[in-house]
Structure formats: C-alpha cells, structure tokens
Amino acid sequence: MPNSDHAWVVRFENVGLRYGLGPEVLQDVSFGLAPGSIHFLLGASGAGKSSLLRLMYLALKPSRGLISLFDRDIATTPRRLLPELRRRIGVVFQDFRLLNHLSAFDNVALPLRVAGIRENEVEKNVTELLSWVGLKEHLQARPPTLSGGQQQRVAIARAVIARPKLLLADEPTGNVDDNMALRLMHLFAQLNKLGTTIVIATHNEAMVERLAYPCLQLEDGTLHVSAAANEPAPMQEMQEEQLDHEKPFVLTALPDSPRRRSEKSS
Amino acid sequence: MFTRRTDLALAQDNHSRFLPWLIAFMVYLAILAMAGTFILNGLVVTWDRNMSGTMTVQLPSADNPKQNKRNIDKALKILRVSPGISNARVVTAKEMMGLLEPWLGGSSSLSELPLPQLIDVTLVPGDDVNVKAIAKRLDAAVPHASIDDHRVWLDRFLRLIRTVQAIAISILALICLATVGTVIFTTRTGLAVHQEAIEVLHLIGAQDTYIARQFSTRAMMLALRGGFIGLALAIPTLIAIGTLSAAMDAGAIPKLSMGFDEWFVIGVMPLATAILAMVTARFTVLKSLAQML
Numbered sequence: 001m002p003n004s005d006h007a008w009v010v011r012f013e014n015v016g017l018r019y020g021l022g023p024e025v026l027q028d029v030s031f032g033l034a035p036g037s038i039h040f041l042l043g044a045s046g047a048g049k050s051s052l053l054r055l056m057y058l059a060l061k062p063s064r065g066l067i068s069l070f071d072r073d074i075a076t077t078p079r080r081l082l083p084e085l086r087r088r089i090g091v092v093f094q095d096f097r098l099l100n101h102l103s104a105f106d107n108v109a110l111p112l113r114v115a116g117i118r119e120n121e122v123e124k125n126v127t128e129l130l131s132w133v134g135l136k137e138h139l140q141a142r143p144p145t146l147s148g149g150q151q152q153r154v155a156i157a158r159a160v161i162a163r164p165k166l167l168l169a170d171e172p173t174g175n176v177d178d179n180m181a182l183r184l185m186h187l188f189a190q191l192n193k194l195g196t197t198i199v200i201a202t203h204n205e206a207m208v209e210r211l212a213y214p215c216l217q218l219e220d221g222t223l224h225v226s227a228a229a230n231e232p233a234p235m236q237e238m239q240e241e242q243l244d245h246e247k248p249f250v251l252t253a254l255p256d257s258p259r260r261r262s263e264k265s266s
Numbered sequence: 267m268f269t270r271r272t273d274l275a276l277a278q279d280n281h282s283r284f285l286p287w288l289i290a291f292m293v294y295l296a297i298l299a300m301a302g303t304f305i306l307n308g309l310v311v312t313w314d315r316n317m318s319g320t321m322t323v324q325l326p327s328a329d330n331p332k333q334n335k336r337n338i339d340k341a342l343k344i345l346r347v348s349p350g351i352s353n354a355r356v357v358t359a360k361e362m363m364g365l366l367e368p369w370l371g372g373s374s375s376l377s378e379l380p381l382p383q384l385i386d387v388t389l390v391p392g393d394d395v396n397v398k399a400i401a402k403r404l405d406a407a408v409p410h411a412s413i414d415d416h417r418v419w420l421d422r423f424l425r426l427i428r429t430v431q432a433i434a435i436s437i438l439a440l441i442c443l444a445t446v447g448t449v450i451f452t453t454r455t456g457l458a459v460h461q462e463a464i465e466v467l468h469l470i471g472a473q474d475t476y477i478a479r480q481f482s483t484r485a486m487m488l489a490l491r492g493g494f495i496g497l498a499l500a501i502p503t504l505i506a507i508g509t510l511s512a513a514m515d516a517g518a519i520p521k522l523s524m525g526f527d528e529w530f531v532i533g534v535m536p537l538a539t540a541i542l543a544m545v546t547a548r549f550t551v552l553k554s555l556a557q558m559l
Contacts, residue, residue, distance in 0.1 A: 059469060061559055080473075082559070087471030099463050101275035110273060114472040158470075 008032040009197040015065030029223045041201040043218030049201045090164030092172045096155040098143040105139040111162040148175040167198045276484045286492035293496025299434045304528040321415035327380040340407040350395035357384040453550040478551035482544045489543030493536025
C-alpha cells in the first residue's frame, strides 16, 4: 500500500458494466492505481479496454460496484464537482476526437482555456509543447490537413498540456513510427516522473516488453493484475542517446507548479 | 465578451442563419403591436379627460322662439342650482351651424330647421353629479328635455379600446413565446450538430456554463442583429402611420403620436429581445447538459 496523501488515484471495487440490457462487458473489476504508477492495459480487442478507460475518464457510469477517483466516490460526488475531477485527467482518445474546425494550437489549448488559464500562459505552453512533438510548423493547421500520426501527436499534446494527475491513453502510439512512438513514451515517462499516474492501453507487444511496466490484463470482461501492479513501478530509464539533442520536455502550464519553472531554467 | 473566440463552430451553422430574419419579423410585429397599445392609451386618456367633465342638455325645439327662450331659462335655472355643476352655457345658433355644416353644407335653410336647443354643461371635477335627479327635474320643467352625459357612449368606447389593447398585448405575448420557441429550436439543433465537440469539452473538464456561454452569446448576437433589422423596418412604418393620420385632420381622432417614453421602450426592443434569446439559449443548453454524467 502506498502511503502518500492519496491512497489511490483510481480505485475500482467489484465494478460491473453493461450497455443497456446487454451482457456485462466488465465483471467484478477490482484494482487500485497508486499515485505515480504507470501501467499498460492489455487485452484483445473487444475485451473491454476502452470501456474500462471510459469509466475512468468519467464518460460512463458503472452498472454496479464502486469507482473512486482521487479518493472521491464518483457515485456520491455532486455533478457540479465532476469538471474539477476531469481537469485532473488527461485522455488520449483512440480516435483522437480533435475538433476539426480548430487549429492544432487551439485544440491543444482547450484544456487550459476551459480551466481559465491566462491567454499568454496558454500561448507559451501550447507553442512549446507542440514544438516538442514536432508540430512547430503546423500550429495553425486544422486536423483534417494533418497526417494520422500528426493528429495523434496533437491529441497527446492536448491530453498532457494541463499536466494531469492521471493520464489515460487509448492506443497512443498506433499511428506513429517507432522513433516517434519512443519519443511519446518518453514524454509519458517524463510526466510519470513528475507524479502523473498513467494507464496506456496498447497492442504494441514490443513496447510492453521493452518498457516492462506492470500490466492490467483484461480477459473476457475480467481484470487480472500483474504482480507489480499495486506498487509504484520503478521507472524504466529511457536510452538517452535516442533522444540526444532534445532537451527534456517540462510543462510549465499550471500555476501550481512553480517548481517546474526552476527545473527548466537549471 | 463579444469578440471572444468560441470553441464550437457555431458561426458556421447553417441552421441558425434564418434566426435573425425570423427575429426581425417578430420584433417588427411586436413593435407595431406595442405602438398600437401606446397610441390607444393616449387616445383613452385624451377622450376620457375631454368627455367625462361635460354633459349636454338637449331641449326639444318649441313652436316659437319665445317658448324656446323660456325653456332655456328654466333649464339654466335648474342646472345652476344643482350641486356638482360648475358652468352651464347655451350653445348658440352660430355654433350649431358650425357643427352641422360639415354634414349638411352651409346653407341658410339650416336656420329654418327645428333644431333642438343645446346647453353645454361643465361639471366640477371629482364631484359625483346625480344626473338622474337633474334629468327628472328638467323633464318636469321642460317636457322631453334630456341629458346626454356621454358616459354610456364613452364607456362603450373605452371598453372597445381596452379590448383591442388586450388583444395587442396577447399578440405581444405570443410573439415572445414564438421567439423563445425559435431560439430553443435553434439551440437544440446546435447542440445536436456539435454534440461531439461538446462531449470533448465536457470530458476535458468544461463546466456546463462554459459551454452554455458559447451558445447564449451566439443567440444574443443573432437576436440583436434581427432586433435591429426589425426596428429599422418598424420606424418608417410608424412614421408613415403617424403622417397619414395627421393628414386626415379629423377632429374626432386625436393625434396618433407617442411620447419620448414610448419611443424609448420601442428603441430598446432589440436589446430586450437579445437578452430574451440569451437567457433562453442558456437554459436550453444547461437543461440538455444536465443529462450528461
């Protein structure tokens, strides 16, 4: 058991989910994610990975069981307090869900604007992050004009821009080449180092093997937690030579993180 | 607030393009209905003021002028001692001619007609005059003398005007309802069109009010535009009606005009419509979003 302020960032107890009157997509799912942990979420397609993620990012209510996020029981949390919880969660949707009428810049800026961050802060952070994911030339491009891989990077940038406490990524490296996949995984590792709890749903077995993070395995609607899952995972260090002349990315967006500003300047 | 960028592509919506024109039409009708009630109000006040302080005594024409004179003296005597009457004045033959001329033409033969004698009576304002008692005494003194206190006629006239006013106000209320309905319909369509983007904003942590503001600002701008178009069309109409009524120059119809207050109320109609549209859109969105988790 971790002994920080949050006992668990995410806790599921006997959660069941069914759509309408259909069969249960998830059955008796129980697990906890400790602060600062990072997990892969594995399972054949149709095993319920996306449903599990949707429950975690508050797009769905469970049919039964208890879900708590940041130690708040979702069922008893008043609706008006949910946006505050959602802002602590970054989501990379499998189909990106970028707003096609907005530029890449405005898409990534959304979480900050929704949270009421000042426009000059927004400008600075969004430009910085988009440059880091290699989209400096495409700040004003609309998603339909970008390639699949570029769109995916915009989606990831939008998910991490507000430095969420919990990052949920559904196949985040499905459309990018290996090198970019590695860079994005490095970005996740950086965030994880700064305390973000991360769940990455993936089919990429090579990556799972290489990074050796603990796994949540879904099979026929039930969840199996790999041995290390309840402990914060030891960080698998990246091979720095693969990211040689890249400066490590640090986010300065949120006002509650002056520490990161000083890190950046050092 | 007005130049705020929006996260939803509401400005590109085809379905909301017709909104300003519908609202323009409704504001136009609303202003006409409203101006109608204002003008009728003025009419009521003028007629009420001019008519309720007077009554007319009518004495039948006698066979000879002497008898006429006697009748008039008797009537005046009774009237002048009756309480609540401040003045009684005989309408002269010349005045009578003047009143009849527009209908019968200025001919000398008029003086040969057996016209009744009229006495114009001014009442003390606020006093309750016992018209029946006076009429009884007059009838005793001069057979077939009658009093017309205009009350019956005026009451009917006022009732008619008040009915017309009530209808105008109902029309105004219906126009308001129709405007609200149109805005609700447009907003609901917008919610459906932008459902995906709204869901993304929602999952990113946008408060319902953040999303509602985008819709309400948009609805306000469209309604404001429509309101001003409606106002711009209504003003020439009102001026034309005013000019035409002035050209009629009929004594019985008081000037159909409105004061500053009335013009002011009409002038803020576009603003009021914009606020109505804004509030309607806001509540429509909030109600719809409340169904999301």
